[in-house]
Amino acid sequence: MDRKTALIGMSGGVDSSVAAYLMLRQGYRCIGATMRLYDNETIGREKSATCCSLDDVEDARSVARRLGIPHYVFNFKEDFDRQVIQRFVTAYEQGLTPNPCIACNRYLKFDRLARRAMELGYDYVVSGHYAQIRQDPDSGRYLLYKAADRAKDQTYFLACLDQNQLAHTQFPLGGLTKDAVRSIAEGNGFVNARKHDSQDICFVPDGDYAAFLERYTGKTYPKGDYLDLQGNVVGQHQGAVRYTIGQRKGLGIALGAPVYVCKKDMASNTVTVGANDALFSSGLRATDWNWFPFPALTAPMRVTVKIRHSQSEQSAVVTPEENGFARVEFDTPQRAVTPGQAVVLYDGERVVGGGTITQAL
Numbered sequence: 001m002d003r004k005t006a007l008i009g010m011s012g013g014v015d016s017s018v019a020a021y022l023m024l025r026q027g028y029r030c031i032g033a034t035m036r037l038y039d040n041e042t043i044g045r046e047k048s049a050t051c052c053s054l055d056d057v058e059d060a061r062s063v064a065r066r067l068g069i070p071h072y073v074f075n076f077k078e079d080f081d082r083q084v085i086q087r088f089v090t091a092y093e094q095g096l097t098p099n100p101c102i103a104c105n106r107y108l109k110f111d112r113l114a115r116r117a118m119e120l121g122y123d124y125v126v127s128g129h130y131a132q133i134r135q136d137p138d139s140g141r142y143l144l145y146k147a148a149d150r151a152k153d154q155t156y157f158l159a160c161l162d163q164n165q166l167a168h169t170q171f172p173l174g175g176l177t178k179d180a181v182r183s184i185a186e187g188n189g190f191v192n193a194r195k196h197d198s199q200d201i202c203f204v205p206d207g208d209y210a211a212f213l214e215r216y217t218g219k220t221y222p223k224g225d226y227l228d229l230q231g232n233v234v235g236q237h238q239g240a241v242r243y244t245i246g247q248r249k250g251l252g253i254a255l256g257a258p259v260y261v262c263k264k265d266m267a268s269n270t271v272t273v274g275a276n277d278a279l280f281s282s283g284l285r286a287t288d289w290n291w292f293p294f295p296a297l298t299a300p301m302r303v304t305v306k307i308r309h310s311q312s313e314q315s316a317v318v319t320p321e322e323n324g325f326a327r328v329e330f331d332t333p334q335r336a337v338t339p340g341q342a343v344v345l346y347d348g349e350r351v352v353g354g355g356t357i358t359q360a361l
Contacts, residue, residue, distance in 0.1 A: 003029045006124045006170065007117035009109055010034050010064065010071070012056025014192045015128025015173055017063040018181045021188060022172040023126055024067060031122070032064040032071040035113060037080040037104075038203050062191045076112055083107035085203060085216065092213055095266040096340025097244045099157075100201055106160040114168055124170050128181075129154045132174035133166050136293070142166035143292050144351040149177040156309040159344045159354025160290055210242040224269035226253055229262065229278060237271045240264050245360075246279055246336030260336075281337040283329040285321070286355035293352060297326055303345040303352055305330070307337055318345055318352075326355065 008020040010032040023030050034057050057073055064071035084103045091098035114125040130147035131154050142163055147153040161169065173181055185193035204212045214220060221239030228234050235253035237243065243251075247261040251273065260279055263272040284307070291297060297320040304313035305328055315331040328343060337360035345352040 003027060004124070005029045005122040006126045007113070007120065007122040008032045008069075008126045009113055009128075010060035011128070011198075012059035012192065012195075013128065013198065014182060014185045014190065014195055015130075015197075017060070017128070017190050017192055018184045019126050019128040019172045020063065020067055020069065021184060023170070024069070026172075028124075030067075030069045030126075031120075032060060032067075032069055033113065033116070034060045034071070034073050035080075035108060036073055036075045036077060037108070038077055038085070059192045059195070066189065074113070074116060076108060079112050080104070080108055083112075089213055089216060091340050092209065092241045093266070095240065095264045097338045098340050099342055100203075102157050102160055102342055105157055110161055110165045110169060114165060118168070124168055126170045126172065128173055129158060129171050130173055130178075131155045131158050131171050133169060133171060139293070141293065145174075145349050146346075146351075147171075147173070148175045152178050155346075155351050156306055156342065156344050156354075159342065159351055162290060210239060213241055222269060224271070226251075227270050227272045228255075229272065229274040234273070240266055240269055240271055243271050245338040276335075279335045280333040281330075281335075281360040282333050283316070283327060283361040284337045284343060284357050285325055285327050285359040285361060286343050286357045287323075287325050289324060289326055289353055289355040291353040293347075293350070296320070297353070301347075301352070303328075303347055305346070306344045307334060307357065308341060313346055316345075325358075327361070329361075 006023045006028040008016060008023060008030055010016045010020060020030060020032055061071045084100050087103055088098050088100045109127060117125045130149055130152040132145040132147060134143050134145055136143055144155055144158060146155055182193055200207055221241045223236050223238055224240060225233045226235040226237050234255060243261045243264060245261055248258060259273040260276055261271055262274045262278045297318065300317055300319040303316055303318050305316045306313055314334060316328050319327045321327055337357060339357050339359060341357050342354055343357050344354040
């Protein structure tokens with residue numbers, strides 16, 4: 001019988017390198033693949049300390065050579081521009097705060113790369129994400145579970161993966177700690193064993209989203225009015241795309257007490273600011289849901305919820321609504337619910353589903 005085959009998405013980091021090693025250990029016939037997603041000129045940097053830079057390609061190639069597996073570089077720059085960067089720009093211009101890492105997982109790593117793997121005759125696409133996939137023996141559905149290393153768990157970024165994607169994906173690091181992964185890498189002499197994890201958004205390495213938007217679009221986003229919660233003009237902002245819900249730093253106004261961004265209206269080019277208390281919401285509405293244990297939510301369900309990756313889970317009830325929407329009502333009001341961000345629901349270790357926030361309630 002032929003050996004099972006796996007295409008390893010190798011970013012050049014330690015996690016995907018150890019994922020490749022573990023798949024080989026399990027007897028899979030493997031190739032490594034690194035995605036070229038953008039040119040450094042696109043992001044305004046000669047060298048970039050993010051994933052997918054030229055240095056990362058060299059690190060991935062070095063590890064592949066050490067493991068004795070072929071390594072390829074796939075040019076997915078057009079796909080990345082269309083599916084990730086353009087979505088990112090459009091969302092900001094609509095007043096949303098997007099999560100491009102989730103879009104990259106959804107449209108590039110587990111769609112475009114997975115399709116390339118299938119075209120080449122490989123059974124699975126493999127990544128170094130910290131999460132676990134299990135198949136429900138009763139329903140046959142593929143379920144997403146938290147990683148053993150809670151501090152590294154990445155299920156928040158993976159809650160967009162559909163049944164077909166999960167069926168052809170493996171996460172071999174799901175049961176390991178980060179320390180164990182680095183130890184495996186050191187034991188095998190990988191060049192990236194102590195390499196720092198990539199931070200921030202790969203195509204905005206300096207974190208200045210507004211500068212990237214202006215560089216990419218060629219636009220200058222106009223100044224406009226800051227409003228207080230009563231609608232009075234209290235100052236002038238530097239372009240509404242520069243601000244996100246809950247932001248305090250960099251507002252450039254002094255009102256005698258700390259104020260935060262509470263709302264943005266792109267049509268009128270206004271940014272509403274207020275006290276911290278004004279940032280709390282009893283719930284949210286979201287769309288674009290992806291469900292794991294069932295095809296659709298049909299009745300209210302008690303869950304825990306995250307509205308950002310770094311947040312601890314909060315108790316809530318999710319209720320289905322018409323046209324693919326669902327409403328999440330928190331047991332305790334939550335701060336800075338931000339349209340455009342992901343909301344992910346859990347039932348203990350299991351991910352129930354994920355959607356995109358459209359409204360704070």
